[in-house]
Amino acid sequence: MNIDVAIIGGGVSGLATAYHLRNQGRTVCVLERQVRTGGSAISERMGGFLMEHGPSSLNITAEEATTMSSRLGLDAEVRNLSEAVQNRYLVKDGTLNPISIHPMGFMLSNYLSPKARLRMAAEMLISHRASGPEETVAEYSNRRFGKEFTDRVIDPLVGGLYAGLASELSMAAVFPKLAEMERKYGSLVIAVLSRWLQGGKAPMRRLFSWKDGVGTLPSALAKSLRHEIQTGVVVKRIHQKPEGFRIETQNSGTIRARAVVIATQPHVAATLLEPLDTDATEAASNIAAPPLSVVFLGYKREQIAHPLDGLGYLTPPLEGRSLSGALFGSTMFKDRAPEGHVALSAYIGGARAPGLAGLSQPDLIQMVRDEFGELLGAKGDPVIARVRQWPRGLPQLTTSHKARVDRLNGISERVPGLFLSGNYLIGPAVANCLRQAATTSQNVETYFENQGESRADVVENLMQA
Ligand SMILES: Cc1cc2nc3c(=O)[nH]c(=O)nc-3n(C[C@H](O)[C@H](O)[C@H](O)COP(=O)(O)OP(=O)(O)OC[C@H]3O[C@@H](n4cnc5c(N)ncnc54)[C@H](O)[C@@H]3O)c2cc1C
Structure with missing residues (x-):
């Protein structure tokens, strides 16, 4: 099979990348090792229950999610x-404590000790950090809000959102907007209060899903790409050739493509990258999940x-x-x-x-x-x-993640025609996978255009076919 782009991995990242490329007029093929697409986004109905085995x-x-x-x-x-949904609860001393998401409500509640609340309020007086070594989420939170707030609020939050530890994850990688708010307003409390006073909506009201769960999204992508997906195909190795790439599969022969997008979990990406580029291989292997x-x-x-x-x-x-x-x-x-x-x-x-x-x-x-x-x-x-x-849960965006991502993205210069998409680049949230997929597909398009083939040529070829 000779196609423009082979996409390895049929989770949200691979499907969305293929969707954009196909809509740009490229011939694509998604190669997925499982019998079903969707990767970790699995919603299952049984006996009237809807179970979310992955994202909920x-x-x-x-915007990427609502637009898609x-x-x-x-x-x-x-x-x-x-x-x-009226509350969020945090466990303290073996009981569930309702936590107000309104700053004043939180400050007046007894979840934290009076000393810790005073320390939190003092955040407004702490000057922002202009420079210094990269901080973990815990270092950032200890510095701005104090240790009790970190231990009792931030660490559980980081566990819930990223299945990670505040002492390991990079603040700039997992909460870039909060890091930016410190730079812009000097204080996070002031930033949150000013938003709240301007009538900003409470974050707990901002979540959504679909009638049959988050699995609806990859199912709809797969339906739209049904002629461009091969399931049950395990990719073993990617060979770079003068005319493009030869993709060796375990059970489905060989596929030829002019460009390849690896959209698997980071440990699989590391294995596939190994014969092609040491730098990216090392960066991908250092991302734990x-x-x-x-x-x-x-x-x-x-x-x-x-x-x-x-x-x-x-x-x-x-x-x-x-x-x-x-x-x-x-x-x-x-x-x-x-x-x-x-x-x-x-x-x-x-x-x-x-x-x-x-x-x-x-x-x-x-x-x-x-x-x-x-x-x-x-x-x-x-x-x-x-x-x-x-067996591999969420990728951990630990300190030095940005440097790792730079080395990973550099693959497209070192091995022209090879690209990455996936939840370990910008972040694991499904919306981030969609954002990365849009960026990757645009990078693939730019690669083809730099090869002297404009998008207009592709559309014209398609019309003539
Ligand atoms: C328990 C859990 C809860 C989560 N909760 C949320 C949530 O509430 N909200 C949210 O936004 N996000 C959540 N996430 C994160 C989000 O679901 C994932 O980050 C996202 O779905 C990952 O998509 P992906 O396509 O990048 O990777 P994956 O879904 O891992 O897909 C990669 C695909 O590559 C395939 N593959 C691997 N090797 C090969 C090979 N050699 N050849 C061919 N194919 C291969 C795999 O079979 C898989 O289908 C959660 C994740 C988990 C696990």
Whole structure:
């Protein structure tokens, strides 16, 4: 097969990259090792429950996601976060504490000690840092808000969003907007207060999904690309040739393409890059993605004492618990559980406890049942229990990540025609994968144009064909 671009990996990143390139008039082929596309974005309906084995929601402010949803004709299926979500909970001393997302509400609550709240308020007086070595999220947060806020708020948040540790992740890589707010306003408290006073919406209302879950997005992309996807194809090696690339597969022969996009997890990218470029190989191998498990439990409503009136809960690592947290799926979005039932998902592992994610499924289920019993007052057997174990969970954007990404992106200069897309470049959120896919497809297009072939030529060739 001779095509313009072969895309290795049929997760959100690979599918979206292929979608853009195909729409630019390129012949593309997505090669996916699994029998299904979508990668880690898997939504499954069973017995009236909707289980999210991977991503559970997207941020509505991420334009890439809402625009792609509209382009795929999914607007009627969009579901915003339910009004039933009134709280976010953080665990302290074995109980769930509702956390106000309004700055004043948070300052007046007793979740943090009076000393820690005073230290937080002092953030306004701390001058911004003009230069210095790259900071971890914990270093940044300790400097601006104090250690108790870091340990009790930021560390659990980082665990929930990135399955990582605040002491390891790079502030500039995971919270670039907050880092920028410090530069712009001098103080984050002032920045947040000024936005809030201007009527900015509370972040907890900004999440969305689709009627049948986040898996709707890759399914719609795959439907649009159905003639351009080969599933069950494991790519083993990429050979660079004068006329382009020869892609060797384990089970489907050889595919020839003028350009290649590697859109796999970073460890697979490292293996595929190895014969082609040492620099990018080393950079990709240094991106860890510790194992992560998701345990889904469905109960009858009356089995759970807690009102479940929130998004879910997060647990600070210093609480010494096994779970990083849980989402109240049936509160977040309507129709996630049959009438009179509730749907809950627990997250175990990541950088905090990689060893726990690999426990046996019965042990994981028992661990979650015990914790739900203690924290949510869950009683009796769940009506449904499912476990999804991800041997490689979320990529960890640790310090020096930007330098790593520069070395990775340099591949296209060192091996012309070879490009990368994926959740380890800008960040793991689905919206970031979509943003990276748009950038990568544009870079591929520029490569073809620099070869003397304009987009107009491609369209004309297509019209004549
Ligand atoms: C448990 C969990 C919860 C999450 N929650 C959220 C959330 O709430 N919101 C959010 O925005 N994001 C969330 N994320 C992150 C987001 O889901 C992922 O970052 C994103 O889906 C990754 O997409 P991707 O295409 O880059 O990678 P993947 O989905 O990993 O896809 C890579 C694909 O490459 C294929 N592949 C690998 N090797 C080969 C080979 N040799 N040949 C051919 N194909 C190959 C794989 O089979 C896979 O399909 C979550 C992720 C996980 C795991």
